[in-house]
Amino acid sequence: MDYKKLKRIWQREEQMSFKGWDFSYLENRWESDMLPWDYSYIVKEYLKPHLKLLDIGTGGGEFLLTLCHPYANTSVTEAYEPNVNLCMERLKPLGIDVRQVYEDNRMPFKDNSFDIVINRHASFDIKEIKRILRADGVFVTQQVGGKNNEMLSNKLIKKYESPYKKFTLENTSKQFEENDFELIYENEYYPSLRFYDIGAVVYFAKIIQWEFPGFTVETNFNELCELQDELIKKGYIESFEHRFIVVAKLKN
Numbered sequence: 001m002d003y004k005k006l007k008r009i010w011q012r013e014e015q016m017s018f019k020g021w022d023f024s025y026l027e028n029r030w031e032s033d034m035l036p037w038d039y040s041y042i043v044k045e046y047l048k049p050h051l052k053l054l055d056i057g058t059g060g061g062e063f064l065l066t067l068c069h070p071y072a073n074t075s076v077t078e079a080y081e082p083n084v085n086l087c088m089e090r091l092k093p094l095g096i097d098v099r100q101v102y103e104d105n106r107m108p109f110k111d112n113s114f115d116i117v118i119n120r121h122a123s124f125d126i127k128e129i130k131r132i133l134r135a136d137g138v139f140v141t142q143q144v145g146g147k148n149n150e151m152l153s154n155k156l157i158k159k160y161e162s163p164y165k166k167f168t169l170e171n172t173s174k175q176f177e178e179n180d181f182e183l184i185y186e187n188e189y190y191p192s193l194r195f196y197d198i199g200a201v202v203y204f205a206k207i208i209q210w211e212f213p214g215f216t217v218e219t220n221f222n223e224l225c226e227l228q229d230e231l232i233k234k235g236y237i238e239s240f241e242h243r244f245i246v247v248a249k250l251k252n
Contacts, residue, residue: 003225006198010217010224013199018207019082022062029200033191037245039142042185043067043118046138046247051115054132057122060086061096075109077101107132116140126179135252139181143172145188145242149211152193152239156205156212156223169244181248188244194236198228201237 016025040063047053047069055064058076060083075097078084087098099108104125112134119141129139146164153160169188176183195201202224205212217224227237 001228003228006225006228007217007221010199010202013202014206014217016203019060019086022060023204026200026203029197030193030195030204032193032241035191035243036189037187039120039140039245040066042245042247043116043140046116046140049073052113052134054109054114054117056101056117056119056124058087058091059083061091063120064091064096071095075099075114077107104128119143126175126181130179130181130250133250135250137250138184139246139248139250142243142245143167145169145244147190147240148242149193149208149239150242152201152237153211155227156201156215156220160213162211169246172244172246176246176248180251182251183246184249185247186245188242191241191243193239193241195239196231196236198224198231198237201227 018025044067047067049070051073053067053069053074055061055074055076058064058078061076064074064076071094076087076091077099078087079100079102081100084098084100087096092098101107104123105128107128109132111131113132115134115137117129117133117137117139119139121142121144124141133139146162146167148162150160150162153162169186173183173186195204202217205215209215231237
């Protein structure tokens with residue numbers, strides 16, 4: 001095995017650019033179990049054209065645009081500067097209200113502004129969601145749980161320990177109930193995630209820096225070589241994701 005050649009290949013993967021929240025670069029190089037729920041279907045169940053919609057942490061607006069909700073009734077927030085620029089180019093000309101937001105507990109909206117707030121894989125403050133929702137408003141959130149990719153993180157990062165271990169469906173549901181929300185639907189799942197080449201792992205680890213703190217090809221070269229050996233034996237590198245979803249209605 002020519003590990004020096006592999007190192008050069010992995011370093012090229014490390015330098016690949018990433019925009020929005022688009023992982024199409026890894027197509028056919030990784031595979032994940034399907035979730036037992038469909039986030040898009042659930043969101044659409046509650047959407048009506050006249051409702052005021054907010055998408056928190058919209059990325060580049062990729063998912064939002066699939067909803068085909070009236071643009072005049074749509075607002076989005078995003079913190080990451082490159083994504084904000086994408087939103088300004090892609091969403092604002094359509095008439096969608098775009099706001100750059102850094103603090104979850106300080107949303108730039110008036111009280112009771114929205115009928116439905118959606119959030120996929122972005123942080124949020126429950127009290128602030130309560131403030132901006134109208135009575136009987138609905139909050140739909142799919143979250144990445146605190147045990148996400150824990151197994152792979154431990155293989156790449158020495159002495160890794162997730163700082164978000166308590167971020168689970170059980171703990172989150174309790175917070176909703178304590179803040180006058182009625183739980184309509186909730187579910188939690190740990191889908192298998194398989195990578196079919198180590199370059200894909202490198203690309204992924206550089207993007208998801210909070211799960212692979214300090215990762216570089218140079219620093220973690222020995223661990224990558226061990227994963228390469230595992231890949232040769234098994235044909236893939238396996239990790240397990242952590243997902244949960246909550247649909248909550250603000251009590252009147």
